[in-house]
Amino acid sequence: MVSVRAILDRKGSEVFSIDVAESVLDAARLMNTRGIGGVVVTRDGEMVGIFTERDVLRRVVAEQLDPAATVLESVMTTPVVSCESNTGLDECMQTMSNRRVRHLPVVDGGQLAGILTSGDIVAHQVREQQDTIEHLSNYIHDPR
Numbered sequence: 001m002v003s004v005r006a007i008l009d010r011k012g013s014e015v016f017s018i019d020v021a022e023s024v025l026d027a028a029r030l031m032n033t034r035g036i037g038g039v040v041v042t043r044d045g046e047m048v049g050i051f052t053e054r055d056v057l058r059r060v061v062a063e064q065l066d067p068a069a070t071v072l073e074s075v076m077t078t079p080v081v082s083c084e085s086n087t088g089l090d091e092c093m094q095t096m097s098n099r100r101v102r103h104l105p106v107v108d109g110g111q112l113a114g115i116l117t118s119g120d121i122v123a124h125q126v127r128e129q130q131d132t133i134e135h136l137s138n139y140i141h142d143p144r
């Protein structure tokens with residue numbers, strides 16, 4: 001069974017986070033700078049929520065809130081659904097699909113150990129399919 005660890009081994013464990021007291025504008029700038037679609041929101045270093053581009057659309061733009069004057073605490077999603085690094089990828093995909101989320105923070109023993117996104121899973125599956133195609137192609141050309 002392929003677990004989240006296989007993806008984190010490749011991707012690394014860095015998670016971009018931001019304090020609840022920071023503004024939506026700060027979060028948007030962080031997401032843009034890092035090229036990511038969501039950030040973990042922390043209070044005193046502990047994960048207390050998550051804020052993604054979907055929240056910018058639904059809770060900020062559509063509500064005509066001022067991004068510079070809106071603190072993340074008021075627009076983040078809480079509680080956060082998470083997984084562990086030994087959770088199976090199938091289970092993570094099920095969770096993402098059922099909960100309609102594209103981000104799953106990875107928490108091991110209470111500590112953030114990385115973040116899994118739907119994009120990471122797609123990239124992993126593409127790599128696996130390429131490996132299979134290469135393997136079968138080699139076999140067809142030299143079946144010994």
Ligand code: AMP
Nearest residue numbers: 050052054077079080081101102103104
């Ligand atoms: P996403 O598809 O990840 O951009 O998120 C869609 C909605 O689900 C947004 O309101 C997010 O704040 C929320 N969300 C995303 N990931 C999680 C998560 N792991 N736990 C709880 N809510 C989440």
